Amino acid sequence: MQDFQDYLDTCQTSLEKAKSLFASRPNPAKLAKTAASLYYCLNQITDGLEELERFTYSYDDTALHQGQELFRLAQEFICEAARGCTTKGSRIHR
Numbered sequence: 001m002q003d004f005q006d007y008l009d010t011c012q013t014s015l016e017k018a019k020s021l022f023a024s025r026p027n028p029a030k031l032a033k034t035a036a037s038l039y040y041c042l043n044q045i046t047d048g049l050e051e052l053e054r055f056t057y058s059y060d061d062t063a064l065h066q067g068q069e070l071f072r073l074a075q076e077f078i079c080e081a082a083r084g085c086t087t088k089g090s091r092i093h094r
Contacts, residue, residue, distance in 0.1 A: 005056050011049055018042065034081045041077035044070045 019042055027035035048070035055063035 001056060005053075008049060008053055008056070015042070015045055015049065019046075037077045037081035041074045041081065044074035044077060048074065 022038060022042065048067045051063045051067035051070060054060070055067070
């Protein structure tokens with residue numbers, strides 16, 4: 001379990017760097033929708049990592065499934081940001 005916790009710590013450090021870089025530059029008006037999708041993606045990843053960390057304390061399988069769902073939603077936001085699309089069956093709500 002310690003290896004998994006170390007992995008989560010590494011992921012959290014990388015995520016914080018990405019958030020800092022994203023926040024350090026203004027978003028051009030033409031890319032507002034893309035920037036919003038990236039922002040939502042980062043939030044989903046943050047929540048997903050928190051769920052995985054919760055699993056390390058509780059061993060509750062629900063946290064694993066919730067984390068997986070949050071990462072799936074993050075992937076949809078990445079698709080939306082990269083191509084201006086929503087995946088088939090997308091359930092992205094804002």
